[in-house]
Amino acid sequence: MTCACASLSGMTVLPAPAVGRFAPSPTGAMHLGNARTALLAWLHSRALGGQHLLRFEDLDTGRVRPWTCDTTRRDLEWLGLDWDAEYRQSERLDVYADALARLTAAGETYPCTCTRREIQQAILDSAGAPHGHEPVYPGTCRVHAADPGRPAAIRWRVPDETVCVTDALTRGTLCQNLPGEVGDFVLRRNDGVFAYHFAVVVDDALMGVTDVLRGADLWPATPRQVALQRALGFPTPRYLHVPLMTDYRGERLAKRGGAPSVQALREGGEAASRVVSALARSLGWEAPERVTAAELLPFWRARLAEAGFFINSQT
Ligand code: GLU
Numbered sequence: 001m002t003c004a005c006a007s008l009s010g011m012t013v014l015p016a017p018a019v020g021r022f023a024p025s026p027t028g029a030m031h032l033g034n035a036r037t038a039l040l041a042w043l044h045s046r047a048l049g050g051q052h053l054l055r056f057e058d059l060d061t062g063r064v065r066p067w068t069c070d071t072t073r074r075d076l077e078w079l080g081l082d083w084d085a086e087y088r089q090s091e092r093l094d095v096y097a098d099a100l101a102r103l104t105a106a107g108e109t110y111p112c113t114c115t116r117r118e119i120q121q122a123i124l125d126s127a128g129a130p131h132g133h134e135p136v137y138p139g140t141c142r143v144h145a146a147d148p149g150r151p152a153a154i155r156w157r158v159p160d161e162t163v164c165v166t167d168a169l170t171r172g173t174l175c176q177n178l179p180g181e182v183g184d185f186v187l188r189r190n191d192g193v194f195a196y197h198f199a200v201v202v203d204d205a206l207m208g209v210t211d212v213l214r215g216a217d218l219w220p221a222t223p224r225q226v227a228l229q230r231a232l233g234f235p236t237p238r239y240l241h242v243p244l245m246t247d248y249r250g251e252r253l254a255k256r257g258g259a260p261s262v263q264a265l266r267e268g269g270e271a272a273s274r275v276v277s278a279l280a281r282s283l284g285w286e287a288p289e290r291v292t293a294a295e296l297l298p299f300w301r302a303r304l305a306e307a308g309f310f311i312n313s314q315t
Pocket of ligand 1 (some may be wrong): 023025057200213214215218
């Protein structure tokens with residue numbers, strides 16, 4: 001077993017030009033937590049003098065609500081967060097198909113026609129994951145031929161490796177053993193929808209993304225994404241995970257949980273400068289009561305300096 005470590009230590013050296021992105025799933029109206037992540041992603045791209053991309057992750061057609069793309073764009077503009085290019089994953093299916101074909105040609109994938117119930121049973125039978133971890137698919141279809149009568153998902157035959165990633169902001173390191181803690185995960189579902197982990201890896205690489213700033217909920221997904229990048233011969237971007245916003249009970253805001261939407265604040269006549277200020281203050285920044293996103297750049301630069309970034313851009 002090898003340990004392939006993608007750790008960063010000491011000072012972070014910045015390649016130029018940096019490319020960052022905000023990649024919302026248009027499944028509902030943006031709430032303040034989404035807005036805070038969007039703000040930080042924008043501040044990061046701009047603090048580095050880089051490009052900023054907006055990518056709608058709209059592959060999961062069953063969950064997508066198309067009107068939210070428009071609302072999200074308006075919310076971002078209202079908050080003063082611009083972008084240099086926009087993408088929609090649903091328009092890039094051939095790009096994912098090509099990448100999948102490469103892995104398949106290399107013998108790294110296999111079709112799987114197990115039902116959800118069969119997989120659950122296999123996990124129970126195999127004693128599953130260590131207590132408290134996500135259930136790990138035990139690779140049943142690696143050895144059993146797929147049933148030609150059923151639609152097949154495509155799984156990645158994960159390498160027998162432990163992958164470690166260090167977050168460039170928190171400096172935390174996470175190591176995961178791929179077979180033991182992750183398992184052969186799905187790249188394309190049996191309804192033909194490309195899976196999030198796969199599309200995100202292909203997109204970040206092909207869009208030249210150097211800096212992935214996103215919510216801390218995706219930190220546990222990072223080692224498998226790094227592993228997939230390596231299998232596809234893609235570079236690994238820098239990862240920065242930021243805390244999710246929580247409500248007064250300490251529970252994370254959720255689109256379905258009735259968290260107030262940015263749209264409601266915008267349409268209700270609230271001033272964007274006060275909302276931006278509230279987002280900054282929720283991070284512990286001593287921002288004035290009204291502030292623009294651009295005026296927060298010094299706060300983010302200070303945070304980056306604390307994390308060991310050396311910024312020579314004068315933007
Ligand atoms: N689309 C994901 C979400 O809205 C974010 C993906 C990412 O930043 O890697 O949670």
